[in-house]
Amino acid sequence: MSFIPAFEIGLWNAWIFMIWTIVTPILLSLIIKEKGVSKILRTSVPMKHEKTLNIISMGAVIIGFLYSIFLPLKINKIWFYIGSLIFLFGFIFDLSILITLRSAKPDKPFTNGPYKYSRHPGYFALFMIMISISIMSLSWVFLLIAIICGIHLIIVAPVEEQYCLEKYGTDYKDYIERTPRWIGIPKSYEN
Numbered sequence: 001m002s003f004i005p006a007f008e009i010g011l012w013n014a015w016i017f018m019i020w021t022i023v024t025p026i027l028l029s030l031i032i033k034e035k036g037v038s039k040i041l042r043t044s045v046p047m048k049h050e051k052t053l054n055i056i057s058m059g060a061v062i063i064g065f066l067y068s069i070f071l072p073l074k075i076n077k078i079w080f081y082i083g084s085l086i087f088l089f090g091f092i093f094d095l096s097i098l099i100t101l102r103s104a105k106p107d108k109p110f111t112n113g114p115y116k117y118s119r120h121p122g123y124f125a126l127f128m129i130m131i132s133i134s135i136m137s138l139s140w141v142f143l144l145i146a147i148i149c150g151i152h153l154i155i156v157a158p159v160e161e162q163y164c165l166e167k168y169g170t171d172y173k174d175y176i177e178r179t180p181r182w183i184g185i186p187k188s189y190e191n
Contacts, residue, residue: 007071009069009070012072012075014067014073014133014139014142015069015071016073017087017129017132018064021061021064021129024122028101031098031101056148056152057148057152060149063145064130064142064145067145068137073137074137074138077138083134083136084132084136085132086128086132086135087128087133090128090132093121093125093128094126096114096121100113108168108171109172115179117183117184117185118179118180118182118183119161119181120153120160120181121183123153123182124182124183127146127149130142130146130149134146161176161181
């Protein structure tokens with residue numbers, strides 16, 4: 001891994017993988033049937049230092065995307081294949097979110113599909129994609145960008161969960177008790 005790899009515009013640069021971070025929200029807006037679900041996904045949960053956190057996170061994603069245009073992938077290295085597998089996992093996880101949200105209802109918490117294994121599957125998938133790009137390109141700078149985004153997600157997730165507890169009540173409380181925050185095997189129902 002180099003701190004600042006060679007800058008070169010090319011077809012086989014990291015932007016090929018980073019483009020998915022732009023495509024996902026567009027696809028979400030096109031395939032969600034329920035307008036209420038779309039509104040929930042766009043809801044901004046008020047929190048301390050919200051503007052600053054959002055600016056830092058969005059700035060990191062924008063810088064990451066711009067940087068990815070000039071960031072060559074290390075295609076002939078084992079790291080490219082390792083990163084590709086991680087990307088594939090994040091990509092499939094992200095696609096399953098799109099499929100799940102297509103039939104979601106706004107008056108119930110999302111608990112099907114990838115939401116069975118993670119309370120924040122979109123955040124988890126985004127972080128996997130960002131980490132995979134840093135591995136495929138062997139870039140410390142991109143790894144730093146991924147970590148900044150990850151820290152933002154760690155800060156925002158509990159605040160969103162509190163919002164969902166207020167909105168969905170005991171349904172969401174039960175969901176929290178059986179589903180891991182990031183990824184894992186859900187606990188079974190105990191009666």
